[in-house]
Amino acid sequence: MYDYKKSGRRIAELRKIRGYTQETFAEKIALSWRSVADIERGYRGTSVDILMDMAETLGTSVDYLLFGESRTRGENGTELSDMEERIGRLPQMKKMLVRSMLQGMLDSLEKVEILEKVG
Numbered sequence: 001m002y003d004y005k006k007s008g009r010r011i012a013e014l015r016k017i018r019g020y021t022q023e024t025f026a027e028k029i030a031l032s033w034r035s036v037a038d039i040e041r042g043y044r045g046t047s048v049d050i051l052m053d054m055a056e057t058l059g060t061s062v063d064y065l066l067f068g069e070s071r072t073r074g075e076n077g078t079e080l081s082d083m084e085e086r087i088g089r090l091p092q093m094k095k096m097l098v099r100s101m102l103q104g105m106l107d108s109l110e111k112v113e114i115l116e117k118v119g
Contacts, residue, residue: 002067004043007042029057030053
């Protein structure tokens with residue numbers, strides 16, 4: 001179910017992470033800052049068109065804004081998890097660090113699997 005308050009909190013959180021004031025965010029999505037404030041406080045919802053603009057501006061999916069879940073599709077059409085989406089929004093250097101950490105973990109898991117088979 002669509003919860004205006006929870007949705008508004010997610011919008012406000014992402015807006016702040018992106019460094020937008022309510023005023024600058026409102027300009028980007030063609031709303032008044034008062035409307036943005038009302039949406040963020042959960043006083044009202046908004047149209048699908050505005051939600052789509054918000055999601056695009058905030059770099060997320062409409063599903064995330066509405067329900068706190070991500071069902072974003074990647075380039076190959078597969079569903080991306082919230083974690084994959086978050087990694088995708090990182091600066092390139094941080095993406096490289098995450099990939100390196102994950103590669104190390106996967107290598108370790110493969111070694112454990114080999115040892116379990118031998119042992």
